[in-house]
Amino acid sequence: MTPKIAIVGRPNVGKSTLFNRLTGTRAALVSDLPGLTRDRKEGEADLGGHMLNIVDTAGLEEATEGSIPDRMRRQTEAAIETADLVLFVIDARDGVTATDETFARTVRASGRPVVLVANKCEGRRADEGFYEAFRLGLGEPVAISAEHGLGLIDLERDALAALG
């Protein structure tokens, strides 16, 4: 079976942008509006010559009050459970938020292999957030810029190493 990678993290950290980079498509919708990704998007990614299935998870669905955290948590948990590797994405410019910490706990509890991805690292504004990411307890973060295509070789290397 082809290994499956799940991209998880809170809304707006750049999951869909990373998905598009790794799959070489525009299949996932990217938006400044948190929660645009309504459905899970699946595609194929070439990681250093290995073809892998990759899933982009939605951060949110409709902004129906009360249902949001529940939907986020359930969808994220389902993606994690069926993944051979989790790419856990944070926005290094924002630093580590309470929501990041909640999701990180879920990822740690799953025992799944994980690569911690510090996105939006194209400028100095991300330095502090990158170092904050160590405290998530998910190992050393890999600095990338999904939008600018930086750090993707490092990410591929870490992802393949984590897959074993």
Ligand code: GDP
């Ligand atoms: P998602 O909600 O996690 O799927 O995030 P999106 O991929 O939809 O991106 C949310 C916003 O972050 C969009 O405005 C993207 O253009 C922007 N973004 C994504 N990656 C980067 C990056 O590497 N650097 C910067 N500065 N912005 C990014």
Ligand code: MG
């Ligand atoms: Mg998205």
